[in-house]
Amino acid sequence: MFKIESKNVDFFYGSSQALKNINIAIKPNTVTALIGPSGCGKSTYLRLFNRMNDLIDNTKITGQILIDGEDIYAKGVNVDSLRKKVGMVFQKPNPFPKTIFENVAYGLRVNGISDKKFIEERVETSIKQVALWEEVKDKLKKSAFELSGGQQQRLCIARALAIQPSVILMDEPTSALDPISTSKVEELIYELKSKYTIVIVTHNMQQAGRVSDTTAFFYMGELIEYDNTKNIFTHPKIERTQNYITGRFG
Amino acid sequence: MSHLEVELQQLKAETIKMWTLVNMQLRKGKEALINLDKDLAREVMLSERRVNAYELKLDRDCENIFALFNPVAVDLRCVLAILKINSNLERTGDIAEGIAKFVTNVDNTFDKSLLEITRVVEMYEQAISMMDEVLEAFDKEDTAIARKVFLQDEILDEINIKANKIIANYIRNNTDNVEAALYLLSIIRKLERVGDQSKNMAEEIIFYIEAKVLKHRSVKEQSK
């Protein structure tokens, strides 16, 4: 059983086609890396999994995206509960202008949870999951903006985890971070895999190698190669993939 | 433990499994030689395939770690060392197979006094104990243990050098048994190479742990 399946997916911004016939099947509890040159459609594709592209005017998808076997673009799908199931972490840490605690509690509150004890517990477990607890436990009431960039990013991951999604989408989650924070987030991804299915967009080849089980290489809106990361990084089948991962073209 | 550390630990565990298998081949080969036990010798020959399978797997694992993790410093040296130890082990496995093959070839009139006069059993034991110690050094990441094998190897060299004269003498007096005597000489040569492989592996361990390159130095310098 696949966690996410993408069947013959085409996607259009107005009349321009950004994705062409993308077929992918992602197993649960794996990390999938989406790689490829700038503008090839990685972020567009990632945003299809929680219907974030719906927010952009004049876009169209054909084909199917199934999560847990259900077509998420079918009529009558509740987009709010889809986004609860499919959390997202962005390139730049984007904490809300609230306290550290409230940032993580936010998703619970908007989902109508008000039990104080429950919220406290969930906030604590989520912050612990991202290995940030020791660093913030004494200043939960302080503004999230007082944290370093790396800490903010882990806080944003904790915020995504608090509502207990089963899929986490990450769009270049470490591109704004220093090397130490980057390796903390990478280790975190490796650990989160046991509980979540993760799809990550990255420009960093080494990162794709280190964190992912499967890699999808996109080029100009097409999926060129999709395989075990080990295969992609030791003997890609397609020359264009090899040229890209070895840095032979930009 | 970081992801890379987990991978490296698995790689080491695999290496130790292969190593244990090769040492077991050597042990069984020795028993087979002492007792001229052809069944046991055939068993040793069969396990050569398993050693080869390990070699391919370890090669692939090392390649994956290079490609996916870009290891540096001690981690890089660890994978490089394992890559070389892997081929040393594979060759040692070949040697064990070669010795076993001799046991299956020899006929029943084999003159066992050859074993005593050449000290081949002693040499065999010494070679096995070197392999065991280098394995222990690898497992415990202990270079002091690794360094011990350089001196032990001198005993193998000594037996190997003396063997020429002893075998030549024997052949002069036992012209019916020339073939067996020559086989035995080739076993001694092979055991000498087991000693060399152990030393190479000890050098790799010291390189990996201490970042020192010991290759091509004299025994005295190496065992310091």
Ligand SMILES: Nc1ncnc2c1ncn2[C@@H]1O[C@H](COP(=O)(O)OP(=O)(O)OP(=O)(O)O)[C@@H](O)[C@H]1O
């Ligand atoms: N909101 C939008 N409206 C119109 N076109 C868009 C929009 N967002 C992206 N595109 C176009 O779709 C294509 C894919 O863009 P996308 O952002 O998915 O690429 P990407 O692979 O994520 O690139 P990068 O690595 O630079 O982030 C590009 O040609 C881009 O110009």
Ligand SMILES: [Mg+2]
């Ligand atoms: Mg993008």
